[in-house]
Amino acid sequence: MRDDPGTRGHSAHQAHELLSFHLDNLPLAVIEWDSDFRITRWSRHAETLFGWPAEAVIGLHHRDFAFVHPDDAESVAKVVQQLLLGTAPQHVSTNRNLTREGVVVECEWHNSIQLDDRGHVASVLSVVHDITECREIERYHQYQLDLSRNSEARWRRLFAEAATGIVKADTQGRFLYANRAFCDMLGYSEEALRSTDFLTLTHPDDRQANLDKLGSLLAGDANGFIIEKRMLDRSGKVLWCRNSVSAQRDMHGSILSLVAVIEDITAQREAEARQQSLAQRLTRSLENMSDAFFLLDEDWNFSYLNHQAECVLERSADELLGRNVWEEFPEARESEAWTCYHAAAGFGEAKHFTFFYGPLAQWFDVNAYPVEEGLAVYFRTVTEKKRLEAQLQEAQRMEAIGHLTGGMAHDFNNLLTVIMGNADLLCEALANDVRLSPLARAVAESAQRGADLTQRLLAFARRQALDPQATDINRLIRGLTELLRRTLGEQVEMSFHLGQDLWSADIDPFQLESAILNLSINARDAMPNGGYLTIETRNVSLSSHYADGHLELAPGDYVCIAVSDTGTGIQEAIRSRVFEPFFTTKEKGKGTGLGLSMVFGFLKQSAGHVNLYSAEGEGTTIKLYLPRIRQAAAEPRVAPHEETNLTGRETLLVVEDDIAVREYVVAQLEAAGYGARQAKDGPGALAILAADTAIDLLFTDVMMPGGMTGRELAIAALKRKPDLKVIYTSGYTENAIVHNGRLDEGVRFLGKPYRPVALLKKIRETLDED
Incomplete structure (x- = not known):
């Protein structure tokens, strides 16, 4: 059988079992052969009809299985040859077969071939109908025609007792006789059938096909025909019937009447429909x-x-x-x-x-x-899943580095605060001492380098406190031009290509200046014999397709800054590592390996993106993508011309768990004329505030032992004294006053380490604010 196109390729085990069940339960023998014409299926009705069990015949070649009558062997061999060559995809034949006991049975074979995807014969399915009784009836009927009318009664008794429907009709299809089996099949009496005809009982959709077959028979083009059609019983119910029609002729060959053997195949058709429906449902499930x-x-x-x-x-x-x-x-x-x-x-x-x-x-x-x-x-x-897993691993790695860096930065910045502060005081006190003044300056410079190193670590770990704002990028770059020329020297020629109608970017301008300066210095170091440095700006819109290929990047509008050099370029083998902390291609002692990692962390913390393009010997381009903000750029901050008064007479409360830092801050405040109170933690500070109502400003570390952060202390203090001014300080802010990399609105913050002048300026500015 040729597969239905709607079920091509279906191989679900359930459908296969269901098909086998229906084939085994058909009221006909079903035999399936492979392309070598060996038996692969032998249904239960085949066992009943021929007497051989399935296990005895499965795998036998048709030539090795003597169940074809010797007189019909040659004609059967021709049929097999036609089927294997594919010249007869559908073939009906009648031949004599032998049962296991040697009994001759006449069978009607309905053969159909199934092709594989290459168009070759894959198998042959044979549905076998035992027509021995029908043939005997037909022969007997012919015999009776030759006898006298006195044998009519015996002929009728034989037809009447047959289990299969048998009818006799004239050449117009009008019923002349119907046996009991046919009457029971359609629910009519024989008398009622004589007043109607075959065409009336045939389903309207099948009548034309029936007429065409009958016309060929009456025209002498065939001796008989088989047709499967729908018939209507007395209640209007549709039955599928297989009609085997033959003509009765007189001695001159003229058709006298038509005899039809009719079998109800409704159950078989319903089983086939269920199997096809199941296959279609399975196919739809696979498709959907x-x-x-x-x-x-x-x-x-x-x-x-x-x-x-x-x-x-x-x-x-x-x-x-x-x-x-x-x-x-x-x-x-x-x-x-x-x-x-x-x-x-x-x-x-x-x-x-x-x-x-x-x-x-x-x-x-x-x-x-x-x-x-x-x-x-x-x-x-699962590409997207893999990408998300990579993002998670990267985030976990960054989180681990962040915790490590934060803990180190907190303690290290406390030390640097004291070192830098006292180094500045020593520099001021020893300004006229030729021998000691250089030593004091060396201590101060080393402390500053340590502070810069710590800040870069925090930048890579995305733990720095950013203050982003709407920024005019072209104006920021123009403001850096002179500094860049002085820094890079005369060997590097610079050019700027600033885009027209550039959008404003949502970025911390001071950190961006530091990033651009850092990239420019790296470019200079990659051009030891001089070269060209180009800085370009333009608007870009990143698509979802591009964003999907990069970690933590959202599609949308960005301002792009491209910094390009004509230097030595970066080897392909190490390009993927250039943003890692402490990785550097410079000679030992020439770089910390934190410059590009700081830029990477700053851009990622700012919801931006950084990408590197390089070819060995041809230079490098690094592109910074800054998130667009739809508001006008803020005016740049301008330092006041007059010197800020760094002294005061107000009373301040210093809360710091590190005793060295606390004593250093208190000493600086008292030297500037302020009254200073001190506490090592939140509960101690609240006790002082309850006892002294004259305190004007709270200067508190963010991260402290004892379970209370500086933020929680400030909230409790402001409930008691709403007009209290608050300044936070920390070397590692965590999430108390910084969220998503940004300082909370209205927060005054002084990052550690800080110098005495920065401390006193912040104190004075805060006290003087409305």
């Missing part, structure tokens, strides 16, 4: 499921692909059906797919695996199941 699915036969050829498989593989079913998977996707031979598919097929075990297929640039999660026809493969793309 989210997983891609395909079937491979024993030769690794595609026999079915659902729509999702076509989409994922970027190939249509027409291109792939009947083709070898390893030839159509040759790169898969080098992947885990080859090993797992062969293991599943060879050992009959399901395999689950994940692999990357380069030509499609996709990761696949695959389940392969061995089936009777070959291999069933369910798969889906």
Whole structure:
């Protein structure tokens, strides 16, 4: 049988079992042969009809199985040859067969071939109807015609007792006789049938086909015909019937009447319809499921692909059906797919695996199941999942570095606060001492380098406190021009290409200036014999497709700054590592390896993006993508011309758990004329505030022991004294006053380490604010 196109490639085990069940329960013998005409299926009714059990005949060649009458062997061999050559895809034949006990039975064979995807004969399905009784009846009927009318009664008794419906009609199809089996089949009496005809009882949609067959018979083009059609019983119910019609002729060959043997095949048709419906439902399920699915036969050829498989593989079913998977996707031979598919097929075990297929640039999660026809493969793309896993791993790595850096920065910045502060005081006190003044300046400069190093670590770990604002990037770069020229020297020629109508960027301008200066210095170091440095700006819109390929990048509008040099370039083998902390290509002692990592961390913390393009010997371009903000850029901050008064007479409360830092701050405040109170933690500070109502400003560390942060202390203090001014300080802010990398609105913050002048300026500015 040729497969229905709607079920092509379907191999679900359940459907196969259901089909076998229906074939075994058909009221007819069903035999299936392979392409060598060996028996592969022998139904229960075949066992009943011929007497041989299935286990005795499965695998036998038709020549080795003597159940064809010797007189019919030659004609049967011709039929087999026609079927195997495909010249008779549907063939009906009648021949004599022998049962296991040697009894001759006459059978009507309905043969149909099934082709494989190459158009070759894959199998032959034979449905066998025992017509011995019908033939005996027909012969007996012919015999009775030759006898006298006195034998009519005996002929009628034989027909009446037959289990199959038998009728006699004139050449117009009007009923002349109907046996009891046919009357019971349609619910009519024989008398009622004589007043009607075959065409009236035939379903309207099948009448024309019946007329065409009858016309050929009456025209002498055939001796009889078989037709399967729908008939209507007395209640109007539709029955499927197989009608075997033959003509009764007189001695001159003229047709006297028509005899039809009629079999109710409604159950068979319903079983076929259920099987087809099940196959269609399974096919729809395969087509509508989210997983891609395909079937491979024993030769690794595609026999079915659902729509999702076509989409994922970027190939249509027409291109792939009947083709070898390893030839159509040759790169898969080098992947885990080859090993797992062969293991599943060879050992009959399901395999689950994940692999990357380069030509499609996709990761696949695959389940392969061995089936009777070959291999069933369910798969889906997990590229996005892999990308998210990489993001999670990166985030976890950054979190680990952040915790490590934060803990180190907190303690280190406390030390640097004291060192830098006292170094500045020593520099001022020893300004006129030729011998000691250089030593004091060396201490101060070393402390500053330590502070810069700590700040860069915090920048990479995205733990610095940013103050982003709407920024005019072109104006910021113009303001850096002179500083860049002085820093880079005369060997580096600079050019600027600033885009027109540039959007405002949401960025911390001071950190951005530091990043641009850092990149420019790196570019200078990559051009030891001089060269060209180009800084460009332009508006860009990043698509979802581009954003999906980069960690933590959202699609949208950005302002792009490109810093390009004509230096030595970066080797391909190390390009992926240039943003790692402490990785540097410079000579030992020439770099910390934190410059690019600081830029990377700053951009990521600012919801931006950084990308590097380089060719060895041809230079490097680093592009910074700054998130767009739809508001006018803020005016740049301008320092006041007059010197700020750094003294005062107000009373301040200093809260700091590090005793060295606390005593240093108190000493600086008292030297500037302020009254100073001090506490080591939040509860101690609240006790002082309750006892002394004259305190004007709270200067508190953010992170302190004892379970109360500086933020929590300030909230409690402001409930008691709403007009109290608050300044936070910390070397590592965590999340108390900084969220998403930004200082909370209205927060006054002085980052550690700080110098005495910065401390006193912040105190004075805060006290003088309305």
